[in-house]
Amino acid sequence: MPVLLLVDGSSYLYRAFHALPDLRTSQGEPTGAIRGVLSMLRRLESDYKAEFRACVFDAKGKTFRDELYPEYKSHRPPMPDDLRAQIEPLHAAVQAEGWPLLAVEGVEADDVIGTLTRQAQERGWEVVISTGDKDLTQLVRPGVKWVNTMSEEVLDEAGVEEKFGVPPERIVDYLALVGDAVDNVPGVEKCGPKTAVKWLTEYGTLDNLVANADKVGGKVGENLRKHLDFLPLGKKLVTVATDVALPLELDALPARGDDKAALRALYERFEFRGWLKDLDGPGGSAPVRKDGGGARSANAAAPEASGAVAAVEATDPPAAPGAHRGSYVTILDWATFDAWLAKLDAAALVAFDTETTSLDPMAAQLVGMSFATVAGEAAYLPLAHRGPDVPAQLPFAEVLARLKPWLESDAHAKLGQNLKYDAHVLANHGIRLAGMAHDTLLESYVLESDKSHDMDSLAKRHLGLTTIPYTDVCGKGAKQIGFDEVALERASEYAAEDADITLRLHRTLWPQLEAVPALAALYRDVEMPAMQVLFDMERTGVLIDDFLLAQQSEELGRRLMALEREAHELAGQPFNLGSPKQLGEILFGKLGLPVVKKTATGQPSTDEEVLVQLSDDYPLPKLLLEHRGFAKLKSTYADKLPRMVNPKTGRVHTSFSQAVAVTGRLASSEPNLQNIPIRTAEGRRIRAAFIAPRDHVIVSADYSQIELRIMAHLSGDARLLEAFAHGEDVHRATASEVFGVTPAEVTSEQRRYSKVINFGLIYGMSAHGLAKNLGIDRAAAQGWIDRYFARYPGVADYMERIKGEAKAKGYVETVFGRRLYLPDLRAQQVGRRQGAERAAINAPMQGTAADLIKKAMIAVHGWLGASGLKSRLILQVHDELVLEVPRDELELIRRELPARMGGVAELAVPLLVEVGAGNNWDEAH
DNA sequence: CTGCTAGCATA
DNA sequence: GTATGCTAGCAGA
Incomplete structure (x- = not known):
């Protein structure tokens, strides 16, 4: 079935002009909008195999809407000169690209598109309407879809209904009610999308709504009645015409090949150097223009045959979802x-x-x-x-x-x-x-x-x-x-x-x-090479001592049984300690303990924080905490890891996901080896089961305070930079500043406070969060934050700056230009918005750290390979690299590794790397 | 058997 | 307060 691709050139021209940077040639001729529209056409060309296509523009002359309603579009400011200047050259370029161009005097582009769409439908063709104008969604039908090539939104019937709340057939009713500010068509006063959808859902159609207008209550109902006289006219104005007279037939719109000579001249005039190069040779990213594909390509190979009607691909299967399928063998x-x-x-x-x-x-x-x-x-x-x-x-x-x-x-x-x-x-x-x-x-x-x-x-x-x-x-x-x-x-x-x-x-x-050069560099120089490194790491795997884990599992099992028995005694009845529901019934029901907080579903929470609080006054929570800890260790690690040993290699092969974490971090799964315990002594016994084979050792190298260093770099705060430059203990330095004592006088309590504050900064903390973490009241927490920012004004400035930048651009960047988009910055709900603001603060630091260690992995991997060393990277844990090292390479690795890892970037602070080695991962720290 | 919640391990 | 993945329990197929 032939496909007709209709592009609303006028809508894109306006949008490209306003959305894109002000590009100019050395002569000062504006070209931004031209380039924007042309690159969209190119994208469409490679996205859709359309036998017929047209790029439609508004033309001069009064339209029927002007006759109907003199105010139509009357409020619009005159077209900017820089935009007007681009219209003629754009028309020329569109045609040189091989796109039939339509600009019909006295007819708006919308109505041309509407009419062509109807004609194509009558012939059973498929139609793709590419436009930035949402009003055209009214044309969507089975076989007709609406795409916005700028936002990459694609809507079919279901999509329209999902987006607007009414099916395509009702879009005109909807628009008549809501009005169209862009075209100066008034709607019912105070009637927005919500009300329009509500009314149309209740009454089905605009006509029926009008018939029942007296039944509609409220102030808006009154407004509706006031507007009844205008509604028929409004509806006419927002309805796209499908029956205007056109100077040509559909058959006159086959996709043609481009006119290379004309394009060259135009590109030279516009100074589109990259595209000029594409013209010379078939560059790697140029749209497909040779053999094989459909009628479009066939014509492209023979531009002179532009009048020929495209033949329908014989091998095209009929089914709709597979309509794009070409010839598959x-x-x-x-x-x-x-x-x-x-x-x-x-x-x-x-x-x-x-x-x-x-x-x-x-x-x-x-x-x-x-x-x-x-x-x-x-x-x-x-x-x-x-x-x-x-x-x-x-x-x-x-x-x-x-x-x-x-x-x-x-x-x-x-x-x-x-x-x-x-x-x-x-x-x-x-x-x-x-x-x-x-x-x-x-x-x-x-x-x-x-x-x-x-x-x-x-x-x-x-x-x-x-x-x-x-x-x-x-x-x-x-x-x-x-x-x-x-x-x-x-x-x-x-x-x-x-x-x-x-x-x-x-x-x-x-x-x-x-x-975007920074993104291309990130992809080419970081992600693609990192993929190869990760492949090798996954393939290598890690050795675990499953006998040791089995011993630990047994021991944990015994202690769990004992704890369970004691817990049942204290509760006066048996229950499942692993069931938060049963546990809640015992603690807060039978034993009557106070409810500290509730879960998301309104149940009394029994999480660690709650149990810690309760354990001051009651014996059972303490047992439960111990039980929880052991149960986690046993089920998640001691029992699970041995089962993950690959029978062929005798090792555990995790899988690193390179494209799940929005900040650029890796993620490890099946099993997750990035969350092996380290904080408690019991947990570290699990870590000790990650061992090196005979004559090898485990080497662990981690970046010290990486995210705080990045914060120092990004903020440029003088005091923080100085602390790192002098190799000071930052938490102690922070305490000394905030508490106003010399570094030597800082108590361990003060240092602990400062450490929490420093971490809080990285997470975009609020006074509320800090207070909770330190167990102090909000005002006191705010006091500490104020004192911190007073002592580190560069950091305070940075936090504000990054939030502003995020709001303005919709994304934040790492030092290397990696982008994290934060759509929630514009969310309606305050909670989501604040969450996005915290993410905006955290992402550049977490993301830059992720970039750095990926570069380090590539550097280390390359170095090991190039120098023929037998040491292997085996794990990455966000700021740490773990290697398996033959004993006779240990000295070399110890000596070289910190510089290899620390030298991947020149930041305003030194990147300190700490290396440890041992017979197992625990000893290596 | 599947999908959800609560809870918790790491950086 | 940021970012992940995995487990057990449990409700509803």
Whole structure:
């Protein structure tokens, strides 16, 4: 089914002009809006394979709305000269890009789009309307969707209803009630979105509402009645016309190829240097213009055939959710395999994905692989599908052997979505994946770490496409089947789509990264290399003493039993100590202890803080605290870790997630090795079970006070910088300042207070939080905060500055330019907003620390590799690196490591690294 | 069997 | 007061 892509050029022109920086050529000609609109067209071109398309602009001349209502748009200020100056050149550029351009005198762009949409619908075509104007959502229908390429919002019927509360058919009713300030169309006074939706939900349509206007109560009801006379006119004004006379037919709008000569001239005039370069050679990120795809590409290869009507792709499957699917093939014979291998060898970049038997990277076995070299075209190579109806697949070993050179070649660039996983899968088959050039997971993460990065979400968000969810193919929960059991046709569809979508995603994400040099650098120089380091760390794993853990488990079990018995005696009845519900009934019901605080659901809380308070006056809470501590150690660590030992390697292989923490930190899971106990003696016994093999030691190197140092750097506070420059104990220095004594006179109590304050600063503390933590009243806590800020004015300034910056920009940055978006800064609820403000303070510090240690990992890993050392990185715990070191390398590592880690950046403070070594992780501290 | 809550381990 | 992941218990399928 052909796709018609309609772009509201006028709406984007205005928005680009106001939203984008004031770009100018050296002659002073404004070009910002031109560039903005053109890059949106390019993005659309790569996002949608549309056989027909048009870019529509408003034209001069009075429209029917002006006739109906002289005030229409009458309040608008005249168009800025800098905007007007860009219209003509933009029109020229749009046409040179191969976009049919429509500007119909006396007709607004909206009405042209409305009319073309109706015509296309009548022919059964699909329509994509790209605009920044929400009024056009009234045109959405099955097969017609609305996308805002600037905000990347995509709305279908359900989406419109979700966003506005009324279906597309009711949008005009809704607009007539609410009015349109932009176009100077008044609505019912005091009737906003909420009221309009309420009325339309109650009365169904505007007409019915009008018929029942006398029944509507309240002041707004009165306003409605006052407005009854105007409503029909208002509705006409907000209704997009679908029947205006157009000077041409749909068939006159095929997607054409670009006019290179014209583009070159225009780009030269606009001084778009990067795009000029793209014109010369097919750059890595240029939209697909060669062979294979659909009618659009075919025409692009032959610009002179611009009048030809696009042919419909014969291999397009019919189903709606897969409408984007191009020609996907399943490789089942050698001839097809050879043809694809030749393609892979020749391609500059190949999107690549594996299908496997398991989500556990160390256990997963290969079931198949998919490849894509051109958007819309992909192949699935099944290797190990099982089942009665499975056709013969090419022989596993032979295929792998023939693919191995390509897979292991650094010169053949691969692109994937979470390539670290694919690298593990291949490693399980003895293949060392090389040439990992791009990863859409990491691209998305660097661009917007607060969003989700799974392929289904990415496809929806960036391409407006609905992909096949994994659970649709394999089911979920207990009934989930392995990918090797999926019917081949279904598997092929799913797998090929994965590769195809990955490629398309890269084509839209990568240019976005390149547009912000700091982000591109972060992606290229930090995240991509870190992925390789993490892969090696995961693969190496850590050795644990499972016998020691088993002993501890038994001992913990005994002590838990004893504690339980005592607790039951004190309670006068047996109950489950691990059940907060039963515990609450005993403590606050039967024993009548005072309720200190409640949980989120209104239940009396029994958490640690509460039990600590109660244990002053009662015996049971103390037992419970001990029980809780031991139970956690036993179940989470002593019992769990031995079960996580990989039978093949005899070691524990955690999984590091590189794209979950919004601040840039890593996360460790299955098992989480970043939360191994350290605070209590009992807990440290767990840590002691992380051991080094024979003739090796565990080395731990951590950044000292990293976040406070970063705070000193970011704030530039003179006193704080000085304290670090002189290698002082910062908490003691803080105490000395705040309490007004010499450092030598600081008591341990004063130092403890200062430490809490320092941590509080990093977390964006409030007086309330500090008071709770120190067990003092709010006023006293505020007093300490005031004294701190008086002594460290640079820090106070910084806190204010960062909050202001966050509000202005919507995000904060790390020292290296990593962005954390904070949409909640504009939230309605005070609580959410304050939370976002605290996050704004914390994120640059936590995030910069994360950047630094990632750089350190890359530096250390590179150094170990380059010098042929056998020492291995095995863990990262946010400010600490853990290595397994052969004894004969210990001296060298001890000597070199601090400088390697400390030298990754020049901050205004020295980066101090403390190194320890021992037979186990506990001893290494 | 799944999804939620409470609680708690780390930096 | 920031950022995570995992466990047991429990309610509702």
